[in-house]
Amino acid sequence: KMARQHFYFLVMICCGLQAVCMPVMTDVKDFKLMRWYDKHGIICPRLCIRTPERGLRGVFAKEDIPAFDGIAVIPPHMIIRSPFKDMVEIVQTRGKHLDQSIKEKLLYKIRRISGLSARKCPLTIRLLELLHTQPEIWMPFKELSLPDRIQNVVTMNSEELRDMIKQLPITLRPADITQWEANCIATQKNFANCFEVISQLLPLVLPTAVAVDPAEIAWAFTVVQTRSLLTDEENLRGFGTGQLVPLFDMLNHAPAPTCDYAPPPAMIGQGARAILAIQADPDQLSVEIGPDGAALLMRGGRPLGR
Numbered sequence: 251k252m253a254r255q256h257f258y259f260l261v262m263i264c265c266g267l268q269a270v271c272m273p274v275m276t277d278v279k280d281f282k283l284m285r286w287y288d289k290h291g292i293i294c295p296r297l298c299i300r301t302p303e304r305g306l307r308g309v310f311a312k313e314d315i316p317a318f319d320g321i322a323v324i325p326p327h328m329i330i331r332s333p334f335k336d337m338v339e340i341v342q343t344r345g346k347h348l349d350q351s352i353k354e355k356l357l358y359k360i361r362r363i364s365g366l367s368a369r370k371c372p373l374t375i376r377l378l379e380l381l382h383t384q385p386e387i388w389m390p391f392k393e394l395s396l397p398d399r400i401q402n403v404v405t406m407n408s409e410e411l412r413d414m415i416k417q418l419p420i421t422l423r424p425a426d427i428t429q430w431e432a433n434c435i436a437t438q439k440n441f442a443n444c445f446e447v448i449s450q451l452l453p454l455v456l457p458t459a460v461a462v463d464p465a466e467i468a469w470a471f472t473v474v475q476t477r478s479l480l481t482d483e484e485n486l487r488g489f490g491t492g493q494l495v496p497l498f499d500m501l502n503h504a505p506a507p508t509c510d511y512a513p514p515p516a517m518i519g520q521g522a523r524a525i526l527a528i529q530a531d532p533d534q535l536s537v538e539i540g541p542d543g544a545a546l547l548m549r550g551g552r553p554l555g556r
Contacts, residue, residue: 341357359447
């Protein structure tokens with residue numbers, strides 16, 4: 251079992267880091283793509299980070315969110331609190347014993363990761379447009395979700411990347427291929443930075459006796475990238491039961507439930523795990539994530555919080 255704050259911190263970081271590799275859809279053109287995504291059962295790459303002044307219900311208040319045919323997103327001005335700020339604060343307050351050069355390098359990497367999170371890739375937008383106008387090209391990826399593809403890209407070498415690009419069911423210009431490969435390599439480097447940052451930050455917030463297991467970090471990424479929990483349509487009107495909420499919001503809804511989990515032996519590169527079962531009762535919520543049997547159990551807190 252992992253200490254509750256250990257698990258929460260992992261999830262907090264991972265929810266922030268998912269913005270590094272996923273576009274944030276905010277304009278009307280993107281709303282149309284979201285509608286197409288939902289129609290075809292594809293997870294929308296959204297970023298929904300809780301602000302310090304508002305709880306889960308406040309962030310998703312219907313009057314605060316622009317909607318397009320029932321599909322709602324968080325507008326950019328509402329994303330005002332980032333886990334990266336928390337990470338910098340931890341280094342500055344709890345890392346006073348660190349060597350100055352080590353601390354500066356760590357802060358630089360945190361800010362570097364944070365800076366990349368807001369970048370939108372023109373090629374990504376073009377591919378989304380192609381998926382919207384030519385649905386048939388989606389078929390080869392039917393069993394491969396967006397997080398899976400990101401995970402696979404992280405572990406590929408340059409030759410494997412080129413092979414993957416050649417197999418895409420669309421015709422790309424030479425400049426697009428060069429851009430795609432460069433973006434994939436940048437993603438690989440960025441994930442390496444992310445894991446280095448996490449590995450250095452965890453000892454600052456955990457008891458010295460707690461060992462940091464790379465498999466636990468990988469599992470936390472997996473939980474966040476599967477979006478973890480279906481929303482309740484009565485509590486989050488406008489989203490519908492087909493939408494998913496990041497686990498970070500669930501855990502951040504005070505009073506927070508306690509969490510126990512059994513991580514699978516999965517490492518990075520094996521893709522996100524599908525949810526096999528969700529069982530809820532008035533006192534606890536359990537989530538089974540497969541195929542290798544990860545389990546998450548939440549107790550206490552409010553039902554919406556769980």
